[in-house]
Amino acid sequence: MSLKIKNLSQIIRDNFDEIITEHTFTKGEILQRDNSFKHNIFIVHSGLLRSFYFHDGKEVTALFALENGLIGPGDSILKNKKSKYNIEALETSTVLILNYKELDNFIKGDAIKERLIRHIVQLIYIESVERLENLIFYSAKERYDHLIAHFPDLNQRVNQGHIASFLGITQETLSRIRGK
């Protein structure tokens, strides 16, 4: 689904207070556009975000992030290039904003903070591997069921189209799956 660490929002406040800003976005607002060099990471305090990008002219949802979730222009941050990701608030959301470069400077020389960030990166990595294996081995229906099992109210909060592209299927297929 998206990385979720219990109390992430509090952990970030406790450790990176000097460099975070807090902001509330309303439903539909774009927190960050693609083609940007602003390598910001958003930690969701409340609400719901998604990241998406365009592939073959179609929107693809890369990630959802809810409370204590973390979202950002993933590989672009790490490759230090323009981002292909857009970040959008799907609901009115309060988020902590952390700029990756500032973060990188801020933790330099601090073994404990380096370690904390490393652990978070490791968790993000695990997420990705699990999603990869999920995609290889399970059918569209199984992936959908799995997603809803982990996030029961997703259907009430997010468009079918977003869910479909997150699952890597078409909206028509998702509709048929849902229609039993």
Added chain:
Amino acid sequence: MSLKIKNLSQIIRDNFDEIITEHTFTKGEILQRDNSFKHNIFIVHSGLLRSFYFHDGKEVTALFALENGLIGPGDSILKNKKSKYNIEALETSTVLILNYKELDNFIKGDAIKERLIRHIVQLIYIESVERLENLIFYSAKERYDHLIAHFPDLNQRVNQGHIASFLGITQETLSRIRGK
């Protein structure tokens, strides 16, 4: 394909000399079996390794690693549980062995080493995301072509069956793709 960092092998020697061991394995040898708690990471100095696991009774190749590549029981290391991965030498290979727990202790308190490991984890993460997107958007043939473009001699060095399961397709499909 697998993580490959130029000079990784040298970087590891330079920074983790006290805790690495070096070993040469012959073709077909299993460096580490599944269901193990030995959370070892292998850095390939020369040769070729693969990690694989069983899904529905079938072998699935998770990763290949060649020179300066890194391989290990991925998420199991990070989740501190038994590994489902087997690591096998596909050719006679000289590898550096790094135990994750020792590593974790060794770098504790050392901001520079923590940072180095974090950067490596970040690269591994990027690999995974790229592989995920690759899988979502491209056909079996495209994925195969892409793989071979990045690793031209793979066919001479690895079984078709291993390549197929790495790509997430059956061996029959791979054979048809290759037969033009």
Added chain:
DNA sequence: CGCCGAGTTGAACTGAATCAAGAAACGTGG
């Protein structure tokens, strides 16, 4: 009231899986 975006449904098509059989390549022992 009529439009608009979101979701559903239908029919035809297709990439890849499955199952089953052969063909090639390979290595080990006589």
Added chain:
DNA sequence: CCACGTTTCTTGATTCAGTTCAACTCGGCG
């Protein structure tokens, strides 16, 4: 160096999950 069995690879016929494209429904809302 050949003969054998085993493992690897190919080929064919069939099936199926998911795509595509197009039309249709539904619930706001201006």
